[in-house]
Amino acid sequence: MVEFYYPETLNEALELRSRTGALPLTGGTDLMVRYENWSSLPPRFPGSIMALKQLNELHYIREEDDCLCIGGATAMNRILEDPRIPEALALALDEIAAPSLRNLASLAGNIQNASPAADSLPPLIVMDASVRLVSSAGSRDLPVQEFITAPGRTVLQQDELIESVRIPLSFVRQADARQAEKSTIVYRKVGTRKANALSKLSVCFFAHCEDGEVKDIRMALGAVAATVVRLQKAEEKLKGISCGELETVWKSVKRDFEKAVRPIDDQRSTAFYRKRTALRLLDDFISRLQDQPSA
Amino acid sequence: MKDNKIEFRVNGETRIYEGDPLRRLLDVLREDLGLTGPKDGCGEGECGACSILLDGEVVNSCLIPVGTIQGQEVLTVEGLNETDQGKCIVEAYADAGAVQCGFCIPGMVMATEALLRKNPSPDEAAVRKAISGNLCRCTGYDQIVDAVLMAADRGKGLW
Amino acid sequence: MSHPISRSVRRKDAVDKAAGKCMYLSDLYPSAPLYGRCFYSSIARGRIVSRKLPPLPEGYWIVGASDIPGKNSLHMLIEDWPVFADTHVRYLGQIIYLVVGPDKQKILEILEAIEVEYEEETPCYTLEESAALVGGAQHGEDNVYTRYDINLGDIVEPFKKAARVLENEYYTGYQEHVYMEPQSMYGEWLDDSFVLHASAQCPYYIRKSLKGALGMDPEKIRVIQTATGGAFGGKEHFPDVLAGPLAVAVYKIRKPVKIVLDRKEDLAYTVKRHPSAVHFRTALDSDGNILAHDIDLRLDGGAFASCSAVVLARAVFTIGNVYNIPHIRVCGRAYCTNKPPSDAFRGFGAPQAVFAMESHMNYLACETGTDPLEYRQPYLFKQGDVTITEGRVHEKVLLPEMTERILEMSGYREKHEEYKNIPGKGIGLSYFLHGCGFTGNGERDLIKARIYLKKNEEDRVFIYGSNVEMGQGLMTTFCKVASRALDIPFDQVEYVQPDTAVVPDSGPTVASRSISVVGFLVQKAAEKLKDQWVSGQAQEIIQDYEPPEGLVEWDQDALKGDAYPAYSWGINVIEVEVDPVTCEVDTKGVWGVYDVGVPIDRQIVEGQINGGMVQALGYSHLEKLECRNGRFSQATMADYIIPTSMDFPSTQSDILDNPFEYGAFGAKGAGEMVFDGAAPAFTAAVSQAVDAVIDEIPVLPETIMELTDEGQ
Ligand code: FES
Numbered sequence A: 001m002v003e004f005y006y007p008e009t010l011n012e013a014l015e016l017r018s019r020t021g022a023l024p025l026t027g028g029t030d031l032m033v034r035y036e037n038w039s040s041l042p043p044r045f046p047g048s049i050m051a052l053k054q055l056n057e058l059h060y061i062r063e064e065d066d067c068l069c070i071g072g073a074t075a076m077n078r079i080l081e082d083p084r085i086p087e088a089l090a091l092a093l094d095e096i097a098a099p100s101l102r103n104l105a106s107l108a109g110n111i112q113n114a115s116p117a118a119d120s121l122p123p124l125i126v127m128d129a130s131v132r133l134v135s136s137a138g139s140r141d142l143p144v145q146e147f148i149t150a151p152g153r154t155v156l157q158q159d160e161l162i163e164s165v166r167i168p169l170s171f172v173r174q175a176d177a178r179q180a181e182k183s184t185i186v187y188r189k190v191g192t193r194k195a196n197a198l199s200k201l202s203v204c205f206f207a208h209c210e211d212g213e214v215k216d217i218r219m220a221l222g223a224v225a226a227t228v229v230r231l232q233k234a235e236e237k238l239k240g241i242s243c244g245e246l247e248t249v250w251k252s253v254k255r256d257f258e259k260a261v262r263p264i265d266d267q268r269s270t271a272f273y274r275k276r277t278a279l280r281l282l283d284d285f286i287s288r289l290q291d292q293p294s295a
Numbered sequence B: 001m002k003d004n005k006i007e008f009r010v011n012g013e014t015r016i017y018e019g020d021p022l023r024r025l026l027d028v029l030r031e032d033l034g035l036t037g038p039k040d041g042c043g044e045g046e047c048g049a050c051s052i053l054l055d056g057e058v059v060n061s062c063l064i065p066v067g068t069i070q071g072q073e074v075l076t077v078e079g080l081n082e083t084d085q086g087k088c089i090v091e092a093y094a095d096a097g098a099v100q101c102g103f104c105i106p107g108m109v110m111a112t113e114a115l116l117r118k119n120p121s122p123d124e125a126a127v128r129k130a131i132s133g134n135l136c137r138c139t140g141y142d143q144i145v146d147a148v149l150m151a152a153d154r155g156k157g158l159w
Numbered sequence C: 001m002s003h004p005i006s007r008s009v010r011r012k013d014a015v016d017k018a019a020g021k022c023m024y025l026s027d028l029y030p031s032a033p034l035y036g037r038c039f040y041s042s043i044a045r046g047r048i049v050s051r052k053l054p055p056l057p058e059g060y061w062i063v064g065a066s067d068i069p070g071k072n073s074l075h076m077l078i079e080d081w082p083v084f085a086d087t088h089v090r091y092l093g094q095i096i097y098l099v100v101g102p103d104k105q106k107i108l109e110i111l112e113a114i115e116v117e118y119e120e121e122t123p124c125y126t127l128e129e130s131a132a133l134v135g136g137a138q139h140g141e142d143n144v145y146t147r148y149d150i151n152l153g154d155i156v157e158p159f160k161k162a163a164r165v166l167e168n169e170y171y172t173g174y175q176e177h178v179y180m181e182p183q184s185m186y187g188e189w190l191d192d193s194f195v196l197h198a199s200a201q202c203p204y205y206i207r208k209s210l211k212g213a214l215g216m217d218p219e220k221i222r223v224i225q226t227a228t229g230g231a232f233g234g235k236e237h238f239p240d241v242l243a244g245p246l247a248v249a250v251y252k253i254r255k256p257v258k259i260v261l262d263r264k265e266d267l268a269y270t271v272k273r274h275p276s277a278v279h280f281r282t283a284l285d286s287d288g289n290i291l292a293h294d295i296d297l298r299l300d301g302g303a304f305a306s307c308s309a310v311v312l313a314r315a316v317f318t319i320g321n322v323y324n325i326p327h328i329r330v331c332g333r334a335y336c337t338n339k340p341p342s343d344a345f346r347g348f349g350a351p352q353a354v355f356a357m358e359s360h361m362n363y364l365a366c367e368t369g370t371d372p373l374e375y376r377q378p379y380l381f382k383q384g385d386v387t388i389t390e391g392r393v394h395e396k397v398l399l400p401e402m403t404e405r406i407l408e409m410s411g412y413r414e415k416h417e418e419y420k421n422i423p424g425k426g427i428g429l430s431y432f433l434h435g436c437g438f439t440g441n442g443e444r445d446l447i448k449a450r451i452y453l454k455k456n457e458e459d460r461v462f463i464y465g466s467n468v469e470m471g472q473g474l475m476t477t478f479c480k481v482a483s484r485a486l487d488i489p490f491d492q493v494e495y496v497q498p499d500t501a502v503v504p505d506s507g508p509t510v511a512s513r514s515i516s517v518v519g520f521l522v523q524k525a526a527e528k529l530k531d532q533w534v535s536g537q538a539q540e541i542i543q544d545y546e547p548p549e550g551l552v553e554w555d556q557d558a559l560k561g562d563a564y565p566a567y568s569w570g571i572n573v574i575e576v577e578v579d580p581v582t583c584e585v586d587t588k589g590v591w592g593v594y595d596v597g598v599p600i601d602r603q604i605v606e607g608q609i610n611g612g613m614v615q616a617l618g619y620s621h622l623e624k625l626e627c628r629n630g631r632f633s634q635a636t637m638a639d640y641i642i643p644t645s646m647d648f649p650s651t652q653s654d655i656l657d658n659p660f661e662y663g664a665f666g667a668k669g670a671g672e673m674v675f676d677g678a679a680p681a682f683t684a685a686v687s688q689a690v691d692a693v694i695d696e697i698p699v700l701p702e703t704i705m706e707l708t709d710e711g712q
């Protein structure tokens, strides 16, 4: 029997969650589609459901512990309206589905859904964002990248909920307008059409160059492998080199890319297209960095 | 939610629902309340034909389990049409030639209302973006865009 | 100077539709005593060897072939499509049972418990497999539903003396209609009759189709059209396919049953546009002039014939497009394959033909080093020219004026020159035409349209016909025609909702015939009524179709004569920019200039232009629909990509008046023609932008990447 729970506080929700393991439903935009049924019948949920959207405690955006924290039930459009949101994330959220859906969908839900094509993930991963997981027993913070293990799979425990998404303020500042000429951030979604689209791939790249040297560089790619890929090895090799050498060094680390990027053919695109486009976007990013006046 | 009763307001009237809380709001509106303005075009959040306003924000009613809207305010095209803003939008759609088969239009009208509440004098790009979740297979959107601009122009001061 | 009738009025249905008051089928019957849901074949081809049906609770039924009171076939053009699959299945998605009952959950449980065992046979999925009779012939001896051959002039000599022969092949893919209102119907048993309420284009087609299956007098089958939320050809024959099982169920149960397809069912199992493959061989003289074409045109008809023969006819008769070429041979064939049947879709074979011809003209221009616009000019039809079927172009041809207008609007000439040196930018152009009405003698011999015009004592006038309002504005344009001919206010005229018990058969709502053919009957009837008008008295006019005079007699066996009495004409220009990194295409400009005779309502015709253009751009660029092992890969609206408001810029258009003697106030068809030209203009633009030949639609970024990526 599928039960529906409607907790009124976070504590009640956590208690219910540990007792029943009910599936948390915030905006419902993924779950309602995944378990869609014949019209007028309730969706075919595999187990009990617990609504979270009504929990005021999960609706907030604030700075704490050196992080910009976004409450787990905050709808995407509310996040988009907040001026403190880093541009890369704003760009990504703005291109997810359509306005009506973004009034329902939450960022936490997009993460928990763990789709390899979830558009919020490349920027979150580039920013080293984490999720705070809470249960009646306590809480833990986990980088988004470690939170997701496979398509549709996360390490969320039966008694846990995503309390918030946390973006390090150090990154927010680094990518901030005052540093604009030193830092470059790119978000690009290649969708099935210009709006209201799912991604064929989406990428987020970030670099910080100062005094002719690459201080920081981060590259994340979505929908090109089973989970979002961060090119950590390549990043390590590019960090600290002089900007003038970027293109040359990049050529030598492309092999890391070849290993990490293993897209598939599906109903939305082809493996060939995904791989070539990912590589071209990276090449383009690197060559733009190299050509930058500050470089 | 007390005793499995869900209380919410629809077009200004309080409603108490006692059925399965997981049913889609769209079905409850259409089948239980006889409000057939919102349409079922896809049932998967893609087409926007089921658009309504929930606490003033445009949403897809096919994606909402009715149990989650406790205490909230639903506005459908039937309710909107009773207001000056609604009438202004409907008239503009008719005058701009924005209506063909009509199946997408009630949803478009709701998206239009949501846009104009936030931005009473949008430009073409803002209009196109605001209706990007409402698919129309007939019009190619040009006359719908005209209609929204026309409504904004005629209804100055209404929003 | 435009005709005064073109001045726009507010559509009759606009306010109700916008206010959510218009009742579509699902709104009339939001819930029903009984629901029906189909059990579909899960394989593409095979023999049904056994069936296991679950025990049924009281009040539930599994309706199948053995319940059919008459014969197990739907009557479209021929009778090959069974109501229920019985011994064989021919496509994945063919209906085997209809499960009926009051509770949807129970119905789903019953559906899951049905077990059908098949002995699979090797299916044909491609034209080549069909031609090779893989798995044995399924239709006739050669799997060809219909073959049409055209021999205009004689191609043998020109090919002998040709300085050069150029050949190429062009492909178009599937397209799904995605009418926003899914297939919907409600059947009931009333006074010894089967009564069907349906979202449909052709009420009388449904009646004809059910007659044999129910074994009933057609008068006892009543079809009432409900407000139709889009159709585009998808509700021409497919309602027959759902109405069959529904009618059998209602006949058996004698209670009302509702069937509304879920979007996913609708995408997966309803009919689609015919994919095509067109091979051109062209003989050129030493200056690059066209001497003759030899054309092989193949359509993928899917598992049952449906109306493939007629789609093929239009494709074959349109393949010459707007060009006067004296020697053309065409071999046209529609093949049977084990996929959901292909069927009517806006344009009806013409878009495929126009795409092939226009792409080929671009190819010839390119190969002969000529400008594509200049290359076309010497061949453009003029009044009196001979058509591909040895008919005549009777009307004045406005192509020169239209060309001038579109060049001026779009800046095509300058841009085309300029973009030769700018990688990533391109602009393309296409010419096209669309024959109005049924092919050949269809109107005279098959349709025999009739309408009534009735006036009551209050002097209100009512138009009775079987053509339906499905978004194209027919209710409004017909009333405009009548009110103008009667010289009475527009509001004094109404169009009666089509109901076979009430309205005469004025034919199906297809083939760009409504306004030009049926609208003309409305005008004539109104003129008669005006002459006889007695205020305060009920009056009635019956108006039958009369063929236009002065046509070249049609010979259906030889396929000679006037295939159509008149043509609508168009030119499109499309400008694009291709992203050098991702190969995504940004459409920068869209222009169209058209001759639709006289537009009965400027705003309505512009609605057709804009809507047809965007739907055609979707076909050209976004709407990939692949059939793998008999199943469409794009299974949801998230994956079958139709255009949103953000995908294409607004269409800039103009309409030139050119009254047609036998159309209502000079009107010719508009709804289909406006779809025909976008694809080749779009591919021409992309071709220029990426400097590669494109011979297939849809053109996706994936295609462009493969064509242009050197790193592969
Ligand atoms: S029916 Fe809700 S978005 Fe299509």
Ligand code: FES
Pocket: B098, B099, B100, B101, B102, B103, B104, B105, B135, B136, B137, B138, B139, C180, C229, C230, C471
């Ligand atoms: S008017 Fe028909 S879908 Fe928009």
